[in-house]
Amino acid sequence: MKKISDFSTKAYRIVENIPSGRVATYGQIALLLGVPQCSRQVGQAMRNAPPYLPCHRVVNHIGRVAPGWPEQRRLLEAEGVVFKENGNVDLKHFIWRVSQQEIAALL
DNA sequence: CAGTTGACTTGCA
DNA sequence: GTGCAAGCCAACT
Numbered sequence: 001m002k003k004i005s006d007f008s009t010k011a012y013r014i015v016e017n018i019p020s021g022r023v024a025t026y027g028q029i030a031l032l033l034g035v036p037q038c039s040r041q042v043g044q045a046m047r048n049a050p051p052y053l054p055c056h057r058v059v060n061h062i063g064r065v066a067p068g069w070p071e072q073r074r075l076l077e078a079e080g081v082v083f084k085e086n087g088n089v090d091l092k093h094f095i096w097r098v099s100q101q102e103i104a105a106l107l
Numbered sequence: 108c109a110g111t112t113g114a115c116t117t118g119c120a
Numbered sequence: 121g122t123g124c125a126a127g128c129c130a131a132c133t
Binding site (some may be wrong): 007035037038039040041044045048 | 127128129130131
Binding site (some may be wrong): 025040043044045046047061066067 | 112115116117
């Protein structure tokens, strides 16, 4: 049977379901996975994420995009996400609102 | 096996 | 609101 340690596998499933024009935080995803402490592992998984994964919709808790990947900002803008002048996304309006049950159905 | 790293979060100043 | 330090866990060296 599959290993339960497929942290990245679950993370991919969630990120894959992020709707266009929406963003999610690493902590948000980790929380949905049931391990809010593993927020770093989410980012680690994103770094190793496959190309089909819309990891550009994943940002940190302040709305900052991934370091070393400034182009992520442009990708989000193309989906309708508006950035502030400080380089942060307006999480107040673009944070992905999803319930635990929505995720449970995906897993 | 032990130490370091990191696309994070929270707490405090 | 901004900045620094601590905590946390998996993967890498």
